[in-house]
Amino acid sequence: MAPGQKLYPRVTVKKIVKAHSNCNVSKNVDVLIFLDYALFMQTLMKEATIEAKQGGERGITARGVRKVTADSLAKFKG
Amino acid sequence: MPMARESHPRVDVTPKPRAASADPAPSTSRRSIKTPGSSQARGVQRPQGLSASGRKPAPLVATPHARAALRAIDSRRAAIFTPHRARRQSLREARETPRDFLLPLGRVLARNTNIINSSSSPRDQKTPGSGGGDADGDTAMEEDEYDDEDDDLPKRPRLSLPIDADDDDSDLQPHRSAGLEDDNLTARSIELPRRAFSEQRGSRYSLASMRMSDYSNGNDVPPSEEVGIDSGFFPPRNAIDQDTLDLRAGDISAYERLDSDVGRRDTARFSDFEIEVPVNMNEDTFMIAPQAQESPTHEAPELHEPVDESEALDPQSDDDNDVPEPELAEEASDAGSEAAVEAFAKSDAQRSTKKRAIKISKHGIEYPSLPPAVVKRLAQTFAKTSGAKGKITPDALKAIMQASDWFFEQLGDDLQAYAKHAGRKTIEESDMLTIMKRVFFFYMTDPIYLRQRQTNPHTTPFALAQRHLPRELLQELRMTPPAPTKRRRKASGGNEDKEIT
Secondary structure (H helix, E strand, O other), rough: OOOOOOOOOOOHHHHHHHHHHHEEOOOOOOHHHHHHHHHHHHHHHHHHHHHHHOOOOOOOHHHHHHHHHHHHHHOOOO | OOHHHHHHHHHOOHHHHHHHHHHHOOOOHHHHHHOOHHHHHHOOOHHHHHHHHHHOOOOOOOHHHHHHHHHHHHHHHHHHOOOOHHHHHHHHHHOOOOHHHHHHHHHHHHHHHHHHHHHHOHHHHHHHHOOOOOOHHHHHHHHHHHHHHHHHHOOOOOOOOOOHOOOOOOOOOOHHHHHHOOOOHHHHHHHHHHHHHHHHHHHHHHHHHHHHHHHHHHOOOOOOHHHOOOOOOOOOOHHHHHHHHOOOOOOHHHHHHHHHHHHHOOOOOOOHOOOOOOOOOOOOOOOOHHHHHHHHHHHHOOOHHHHHHHHHHHOOOHHOOOOHHHHHHHHHHOOOHHHHHHHHHHOOOOHHHHEEEEEEOOOOOEOOEEEEEEEHHHHHHHHOOOOOOOOOOOHHHHHHHHHHHHHHHHHHHHHHHHHHHHOEEEEEEHHHHHHHHHHHHHHOOOHHHHHHHOOOOOOOHHHHHHHHOOHHHHHHHHHHOHHHHHHHHHHHHHHHHOOOO
């Protein structure tokens, strides 16, 4: 993450989680949520890269991402 | 002076060794003098005497614990130093040992086998079955065989212990400790009950059920066993089926895949199998996840879904105007699919343009999705670090956006469950930390982080926060309640000098 850029839309993240959980979200939880999300993205990208390499494609494709999504989500299940 | 007191009883035998023991230098000359007392204590036969006391060199025969420990060390080292692809291949070889086939075979055969038939040539029949077991299993089975030979005598009253009654059951099974040695007991004992409990409840709204539909239309996503390559870090699905038969076999990575797979099958709700997906439907259909999956576009409409939506939309029609953002609207117009349009056309024709921008959770609350620019930036960063070339195509970005929508829904569900369990209506940081603890369990099974854990056992969420989050957010985290702050300081203090990456 390049410094100086806008980090992430905090309000949006908070809204999303609030909508899904039907609970209030306390003050700094969204930072941790975003950290979790970043780790999830890292896992997803890593798996998708491996998938692409195995399939002989160059770069990350939508198909590869979709294929590894289930596994990555299962890893991040609470 | 103490030495002289020690050798005092030997004075009776010979006076000489005492003088020699006072100064250790001429000990070789003393060995030539065959004094019984001194030669036993520290003479030529020194190794024998010391090994009898069990003090000196390590015993050559390794105990089962030592063997298991050595095996664990070896496997860990192999996991660290082997690149991913080679590791997977080695895994596959490990999975193809004949034990996996022989164990179910043994279970089947043991019921139908007569003792008399098998005892005619017991040695020949049983040697292949004991291939997977270790020495303990072999000796145990040999003892059983001798008991069988005793049983050949007809109708002889048995005077031995009733242990023999089970002989036919234990015919082909290796010793119990055979399977326990080489898998990760901690992982299994912690993970298996938890997973089994949390995933057997089908009532959850989690993504497992929604992901099912992605797999059910197999035209664009072929299942992994048909492709013939194992996906990612995990073994292919047919290997997992074998592992399901034999739970003791397999290692930790096989286990992860196993449970995720099983969970996906078990938690699928009935409605998932009723979804009829048109064959020519492209992937855009699933972009707007909640409505496309759960809205009644299918033949068997569910009752609660339309009720939910109509309930949800009406009281909140006032809020519609401030929520949407311009980029969201444009993104959703790309992603609008026939299913979503249909669902919304039913609910309200007026707001259909805006409705597509906003998604509605199962609680009837509208929510925006993350702006694609943010997602793309994150994905690009991590794709670069994981070694992918090229940019992320728009299609891939759509898939990633969908994955992150699912992720947030799953996360919201979990957070709600934790908060409700604690009797709160507010999600606090402790809930998030609880979730992340589990995440780190999986994170740690990754070889990269395994290595890191060896150097630094205090890898905490905060260490990772230090690594992944920018400074501004870390400062926010410092304002957390006292307990996490302490942990955080400790972790970061230990990390700053060790983590260079």
